[in-house]
Amino acid sequence: MAWFRRRPAPGLRHDREAEKADFAHLEHFVQTRRGVEAFLEPRTTVTETTVILIAHDGEWTRRRVPDHNAARVFGNRLGIPVYDIALVGYPQRMRDFNERRKRAAGN
Template structure:
């Protein structure tokens, strides 16, 4: 706990975890708003993380956030986008293609920096 944490007011019934999750949800809403063709893929809880959701845009760009079980259901309802269970559907090919393109771009940028230096 930080020095000033005890002076910060927390609304009744809301702890730091729920505040963090609402921030995550806000980020996901904004991310979705600025992209097209977004679909959600819910990942199960693991020993390390709670339930997560991966949003994937039409071009394959993606983002992942921890949302919890209730947060995943709420996102599916509130965002109005298709949401899939990644255990049943797997990840979309466009997501893997996007990652492959990014690796190639990083490699080219690194080679270009080394060539100029």
């Protein structure tokens, strides 16, 4: 029920904004993996806008970005496709990668 929803105190943030280190991490991921594609994730009540990069084998990483436009500029600069996750969904190779990691951790 909306009556019991807590509002954060003014000036108090549960999340932080994108930093240069976030873009540096994303760029390193693109440069060290094959077949990387970017997927934009919308802002939520918990996190700011994020971009998830997914390599050909399903390995992935996620970082904050200032907005969708910044992520598209980033993708264009590095020559990788940028998709809206709300339109295309998460690729199967990412789910397969997560499942392989889960099984490996259980052994």
